[in-house]
Amino acid sequence: MPIAKLNYKTRKDPLWMIIFSIVLGSVLMVYPMAYETSGWRPSVMLMIMLFWILYQPGWSGVWFAFGMGIFTDLLLDAPLGLNALSFVLITFGIRYFIRERRILTFGNSWVIAVIAIVAHIAFLWLSQTIAGIHFSITRHWQHMLTSILTWPLLYYCLHKWRI
Amino acid sequence: MQPNLFSRQPPSFRSFIIAIFTCLVVLFFDWRMPYVIQPARDVLYAAYNPIYALASYPVLSREWLNQQTKSEAQLRRENTAMQAELLQAQVRLQKLSELSAENNRLRGLLDTPLIIDGRIQIAEVIGTDADPLRHIIIINRGSIDHLRVGQTVLDDKGIMGQIINVYPHSARIMLLSDKEHSLSVRLERTGMRAIVSGTGDLGQLKMEYVPTSANIKAGDKVFSSGLGEHFPAGYLVGTVSKVSRHTTGEFAEIDVVPAAQLASGHHVVVLFSESLAKEQPYADR
Numbered sequence: 001m002p003i004a005k006l007n008y009k010t011r012k013d014p015l016w017m018i019i020f021s022i023v024l025g026s027v028l029m030v031y032p033m034a035y036e037t038s039g040w041r042p043s044v045m046l047m048i049m050l051f052w053i054l055y056q057p058g059w060s061g062v063w064f065a066f067g068m069g070i071f072t073d074l075l076l077d078a079p080l081g082l083n084a085l086s087f088v089l090i091t092f093g094i095r096y097f098i099r100e101r102r103i104l105t106f107g108n109s110w111v112i113a114v115i116a117i118v119a120h121i122a123f124l125w126l127s128q129t130i131a132g133i134h135f136s137i138t139r140h141w142q143h144m145l146t147s148i149l150t151w152p153l154l155y156y157c158l159h160k161w162r163i
Numbered sequence: 164m165q166p167n168l169f170s171r172q173p174p175s176f177r178s179f180i181i182a183i184f185t186c187l188v189v190l191f192f193d194w195r196m197p198y199v200i201q202p203a204r205d206v207l208y209a210a211y212n213p214i215y216a217l218a219s220y221p222v223l224s225r226e227w228l229n230q231q232t233k234s235e236a237q238l239r240r241e242n243t244a245m246q247a248e249l250l251q252a253q254v255r256l257q258k259l260s261e262l263s264a265e266n267n268r269l270r271g272l273l274d275t276p277l278i279i280d281g282r283i284q285i286a287e288v289i290g291t292d293a294d295p296l297r298h299i300i301i302i303n304r305g306s307i308d309h310l311r312v313g314q315t316v317l318d319d320k321g322i323m324g325q326i327i328n329v330y331p332h333s334a335r336i337m338l339l340s341d342k343e344h345s346l347s348v349r350l351e352r353t354g355m356r357a358i359v360s361g362t363g364d365l366g367q368l369k370m371e372y373v374p375t376s377a378n379i380k381a382g383d384k385v386f387s388s389g390l391g392e393h394f395p396a397g398y399l400v401g402t403v404s405k406v407s408r409h410t411t412g413e414f415a416e417i418d419v420v421p422a423a424q425l426a427s428g429h430h431v432v433v434l435f436s437e438s439l440a441k442e443q444p445y446a447d448r
Contacts, residue, residue: 028218029293032291035295075214
């Protein structure tokens with residue numbers, strides 16, 4: 001039975017790339033921007049987390065997602081644990097639903113990323129509404145859209161380190 | 164790592180449950196006992212300093228490039244203008260020093276030793292808070308330079324805000340326009356006391372709890388009053404821009420335009436003087 005093969009060599013050790021991508025992502029998250037344009041800033045940390053969860057499952061799992069979430073919470077001055085909870089739930093969901101069919105072509109990964117990003121926004125909306133904080137939909141669909149649209153770019157930058 | 168690609172093992176439920184539980188515990192602590200989390204937050208903020216510095220680097224380098232590419236003629240022109248300005252400022256300063264001396268003499272008569280010129284520290288704005296709903300900026304001075312929480316921050320036009328967190332090499336400043344910020348003020352024309360709060364809009368503050376009958380009109384200058392021993396007295400806060408008196412309400416709605424350049428300032432001054440009440444040990448006489 002022919003198996004689809006990757007036509008390029010994959011790197012052995014993605015650890016430094018994981019660290020580098022997180023540092024770069026956090027710089028992008030806090031890069032100073034005007035209020036109007038900052039609404040369009042994609043959720044870089046979420047996307048980087050998704051990429052490593054999908055393509056380096058040996059290196060990154062639920063605890064990786066937890067760490068990334070806490071890191072993001074501290075970076076954004078959000079309630080500690082909010083992003084972490086969302087990331088952990090998303091990670092487990094992805095792992096659970098694709099455990100039988102890990103055919104991770106680029107298109108499939110994009111579909112998974114779209115669902116995960118929408119789920120993340122929905123989770124934030126739910127938790128903020130429960131906590132009684134006003135959640136502006138007009139501000140959040142923007143970065144949802146840019147996150148979805150920049151996934152190919154992220155994939156292009158990092159695909160050498162996938163398995 | 165190839166086996167992982169086709170691994171059919173279900174994900175570990177146990178670590179998932181533990182992670183969820185840890186998240187909830189952390190959320191609970193952050194919600195009910197923020198002081199438990201605060202030391203960890205402080206340490207990590209200090210650790211994030213390089214990230215903030217890196218993020219602000221493109222902005223700084225653009226300014227550096229602007230400086231480098233100015234033409235000589237432009238520099239000469241600027242130099243001439245600045246010398247004229249300096250001369251003007253020096254003349255004003257002479258007058259000020261005379262006034263200051265006179266003030267000291269008068270205060271000497273009243274037997275109240277007051278330090279007019281407190282120590283100041285000039286700092287550079289190196290970043291803004293990541294949360295766009297908060298009006299918080301980050302400056303490049305910290306506890307190494309003896310900054311403390313609560314110190315007043317000014318620019319050349321007026322009060323900008325106060326320091327809310329201090330880290331070794333940086334500090335966070337809450338601007339006047341932050342929704343959670345208020346300060347006590349005094350109107351220059353009538354001497355009336357009031358409270359000015361932020362609205363979440365960089366160009367607008369609001370004056371609260373002023374009765375509709377108060378003698379106040381657009382154009383009145385608003386100065387800090389020094390009450391509450393937090394901000395020093397006598398620094399410009401802003402100008403009243405609009406007063407609307409509704410017959411239904413007990414209080415007038417008063418808009419104040421901040422004097423400081425909250426949206427665009429690049430250099431700020433951190434003041435080391437105490438508020439007026441602390442500076443005047445005999446004020447209660």
